[in-house]
Amino acid sequence: METILFLANPEADGTLGRAALDSLAAARALATGLAGAKLVAGLAGGDVQPAANQIAACGAARLLGVAAPDFAHSRYATDVVAAEALCRAAAATIVVAPATSRWNRVLPGVAQRLHGRIDTHVTGMAPGEGRPTITRWYYRQRMEAVVQRSQRPWFILLEPGCGEPWTAAAGQATIETVAATLTDADRRTTVVGIQAPPADEQTIRPDAKLLFVAGAGWTKTQPDGKAHAAEAESLILGFLAKSKASLGSTKSLVDISGEGQAVLKFMTHLNQVGQTGSTPRHPKGLATCCHGEEPHTVGWRFINERRAVNLNPNCSWAQGKADVLYVADAFAVMRKVNALLAATHG
Numbered sequence: 001m002e003t004i005l006f007l008a009n010p011e012a013d014g015t016l017g018r019a020a021l022d023s024l025a026a027a028r029a030l031a032t033g034l035a036g037a038k039l040v041a042g043l044a045g046g047d048v049q050p051a052a053n054q055i056a057a058c059g060a061a062r063l064l065g066v067a068a069p070d071f072a073h074s075r076y077a078t079d080v081v082a083a084e085a086l087c088r089a090a091a092a093t094i095v096v097a098p099a100t101s102r103w104n105r106v107l108p109g110v111a112q113r114l115h116g117r118i119d120t121h122v123t124g125m126a127p128g129e130g131r132p133t134i135t136r137w138y139y140r141q142r143m144e145a146v147v148q149r150s151q152r153p154w155f156i157l158l159e160p161g162c163g164e165p166w167t168a169a170a171g172q173a174t175i176e177t178v179a180a181t182l183t184d185a186d187r188r189t190t191v192v193g194i195q196a197p198p199a200d201e202q203t204i205r206p207d208a209k210l211l212f213v214a215g216a217g218w219t220k221t222q223p224d225g226k227a228h229a230a231e232a233e234s235l236i237l238g239f240l241a242k243s244k245a246s247l248g249s250t251k252s253l254v255d256i257s258g259e260g261q262a263v264l265k266f267m268t269h270l271n272q273v274g275q276t277g278s279t280p281r282h283p284k285g286l287a288t289c290c291h292g293e294e295p296h297t298v299g300w301r302f303i304n305e306r307r308a309v310n311l312n313p314n315c316s317w318a319q320g321k322a323d324v325l326y327v328a329d330a331f332a333v334m335r336k337v338n339a340l341l342a343a344t345h346g
């Protein structure tokens, strides 16, 4: 009989974020579908009471907590001790955590300490017929594998955005405190602060409803014989500011930026979508000045509704890769879209 431990860290405001709630929903579903399985929740952080209250109604048989200022920040040495203590206290056979950068870094080490096995980039879990299964993609999302394991404990890092987050009214939770003993060596790395760009300069927004992709066409010579990189930049940034869309790019465009040419300065390789880039998950996508070649569109695997704007009616989007292709000048289209957004959103 499986004991399924859901692991999470509170965000800076003390509550659990979307990625954690996605994992909780999946862990609950797995526990419900497996005969005799037990769900346990384990929280690690500076203060875990608000997060525990948030999930008080999740149905976990036990709610374990490791809480002390030492565990507030992401730090491998202390996070691994907290997670190991929670796994041991729960006697977990399956451990489910959201694939955040914090858990991605820590959980493989915990699996090693507990002689378990780990699967990362997991996109789904199911009870199977009494044998839990997970799904994940290989070869840049070209092949989906269904995996079962007999080794326990089995650690599962679940990709955010693959399911609906768990939600219910908050309650008053009673936490079973778990001791996690640190040595001086564990505290050797000191977290002095976090450097991050202001939210409105952050162009990668995994929770956005829309992925806006800019391709190399934005920087290429236009029908008037000139390139218009400065206008491209202001049109794209203006659209992102109003729509709060997430910004993706093609490889060609970020490679040009890397060569130091006067192009879209806010674009980096982190924005790249595709075979050698990311595979984001957004309900809708709009590609502009992008040809839609396979190595790029393979990164659109999880975008449900796809539209593209391209001057070329024979571009690759027209070959069944987009639901709608607007054969139009993206400069003209985005000028109009921004004007309409300004009229409705100010």
Ligand SMILES: Cc1cc2nc3c(=O)[nH]c(=O)nc-3n(C[C@H](O)[C@H](O)[C@H](O)COP(=O)(O)OP(=O)(O)OC[C@H]3O[C@@H](n4cnc5c(N)ncnc54)[C@H](O)[C@@H]3O)c2cc1C
Residues within 6 Å of the ligand: 214, 215, 216, 217, 218, 220, 222, 249, 250, 251, 252, 253, 272, 273, 274, 275, 276, 277, 278, 288, 289, 290, 291, 292, 293, 294, 295, 296, 299, 309, 310, 311, 312, 315, 328, 329, 330, 331
């Ligand atoms: C091993 C390998 C891995 C790769 N991995 C990736 C990857 O991860 N991601 C990725 O993106 N690519 C990847 N590529 C590259 C990919 O094959 C394409 O070369 C790249 O995606 C093309 O980028 P693009 O569409 O921006 O540029 P282009 O092919 O130059 O297309 C520009 C488009 O803009 C259009 N255009 C120009 N002006 C306008 C306008 N005013 N209005 C509307 N449309 C306009 C043109 O009609 C054209 O279709 C990979 C290639 C290889 C070989």
